[in-house]
Amino acid sequence: xxxxxxxxxxxxxxxxxxxxxxxxxxxxxxxxxxxxxxxxxxxxxxxxxxxxxxxxxxxxxxxxxxxxxxxxxxxxxxxxxxxxxxxxxxxxxxxxxxxxxxxxxxxxxxxxxxxxxxxxxxxxxxxxxxxxxxxxxxxxxxxxxxxxxxxxxxxxxxxxxxxxxxxxxxxxxxxxxxxxxxxxxxxxxxxxxxxxxxxxxxxxxxxxxxxxxxxxxxxxxxxxxxxxxxxxxxxxxxxxxxxxxxxxxxxxxxxxxxxxxxx
Amino acid sequence: xxxxxxxxxxxxxxxxxxxxxxxxxxxxxxxxxxxxxxxxxxxxxxxxxxxxxxxxxxxxxxxxxxxxxxxxxxxxxxxxxxxxxxxxxxxxxxxxxxxxxxxxxxxxxxxxxxxxxxxxxxxxxxxxxxxxxxxxxxxxxxxxxxxxxxxxxxxxxxxxxxxxxxxxxxxxxxxxxxxxxxxxx
Numbered sequence: 001x002x003x004x005x006x007x008x009x010x011x012x013x014x015x016x017x018x019x020x021x022x023x024x025x026x027x028x029x030x031x032x033x034x035x036x037x038x039x040x041x042x043x044x045x046x047x048x049x050x051x052x053x054x055x056x057x058x059x060x061x062x063x064x065x066x067x068x069x070x071x072x073x074x075x076x077x078x079x080x081x082x083x084x085x086x087x088x089x090x091x092x093x094x095x096x097x098x099x100x101x102x103x104x105x106x107x108x109x110x111x112x113x114x115x116x117x118x119x120x121x122x123x124x125x126x127x128x129x130x131x132x133x134x135x136x137x138x139x140x141x142x143x144x145x146x147x148x149x150x151x152x153x154x155x156x157x158x159x160x161x162x163x164x165x166x167x168x169x170x171x172x173x174x175x176x177x178x179x180x181x182x183x184x185x186x187x188x189x190x191x192x193x194x195x196x197x198x199x200x201x202x203x204x205x206x207x208x209x210x211x212x213x214x215x216x217x218x219x220x221x222x223x224x225x226x227x228x229x230x231x232x233x234x235x236x237x238x239x240x241x242x243x244x245x246x247x248x249x250x251x252x253x254x255x256x257x258x259x260x261x262x263x
Numbered sequence: 264x265x266x267x268x269x270x271x272x273x274x275x276x277x278x279x280x281x282x283x284x285x286x287x288x289x290x291x292x293x294x295x296x297x298x299x300x301x302x303x304x305x306x307x308x309x310x311x312x313x314x315x316x317x318x319x320x321x322x323x324x325x326x327x328x329x330x331x332x333x334x335x336x337x338x339x340x341x342x343x344x345x346x347x348x349x350x351x352x353x354x355x356x357x358x359x360x361x362x363x364x365x366x367x368x369x370x371x372x373x374x375x376x377x378x379x380x381x382x383x384x385x386x387x388x389x390x391x392x393x394x395x396x397x398x399x400x401x402x403x404x405x406x407x408x409x410x411x412x413x414x415x416x417x418x419x420x421x422x423x424x425x426x427x428x429x430x431x432x433x434x435x436x437x438x439x440x441x442x443x444x445x446x447x448x
Binding site: 072255 | 301303304305306308309318320329332333334335336337353355356357358359362363364366367371376377425426427430431
């Protein structure tokens, strides 16, 4: 088991919640006028991303030198992630300070674009060659599912009544996809290379992994019964995603742990 | 091929004495818990004999280093002789290189709060000396080689027990241990 990387857990999950919120904002724009309070929604987007970025600084040995993080945009996905997250935060903060109750489609689509780029850069950053189980598209898939689950959940706080069934459908679909992916991927790893097998065993043996699964299932159960998203449900989904992300960082096995043994 | 300094690990000669790892620590006076060179015993599934065999490993000074590619502050450079150098004064301690290197070469220094790794003793190389680990090896199991001029031989790049990663293309070469001779009287 490696470090849980709590600052990175908070940064990735909160930033994905913020990106998910603007994604849902764009979906609602496409679905037609539905009312809601855009300014409050942008304030939450900016707050989530701001807290996430602040949390990520605690991960650094030298947070005061973080201003140099854009030095390697040419190759390092982490530099690109920092740039995209920074632009996204600036757009959200601008929208929150200058916006009115009705949101600006230009800001929404600009934020969607930078948010998706930030999500892709995040996915590439956390898919290094040293972690064979996730040295692929899986981190991007995990992060996109988190963004949609949390985005649909938190968007229900701001959307008009007419848009609530649409958000509930997206929330349910993302939860079902998330459950299927989360349950099948570790099982598929068991038949992979030695490090993948060890990662599968570690994930399936981690209490936090099962807490994540249980919370996703509980959210689905609540939606099944209520047919709408209760105001407290996004918090439950957020707790699940935090648990799942902690498993991602702490239980994914590094190739260096097996040197001298078969791969 | 351009000049590429590399370590040749001769597991037939290595006796697992840890002198290379100790020489590295003595030379650089690393903080407690910070180790640049490890001596890994080969698992019995790879070397099923009573006598043990070992891989002495530090940084592999890869052709396409994962650490260099992921470092967001450009704290890594690759010299013309192939040595990958970590410039600790530039490092902000994000740990991305530690997470990304398939061989676990960069390590976190909890006192400096920055990463660090084997430098191939490049200052000794520049002075015409051997790296401390190579110079100290009592059996000659660790050698300095240049892949550009190395003759073909019985060395391998990715032996069992060593993570294979073609993308980063590790420079270290290995001579595998022979099966022990059974003497019956």
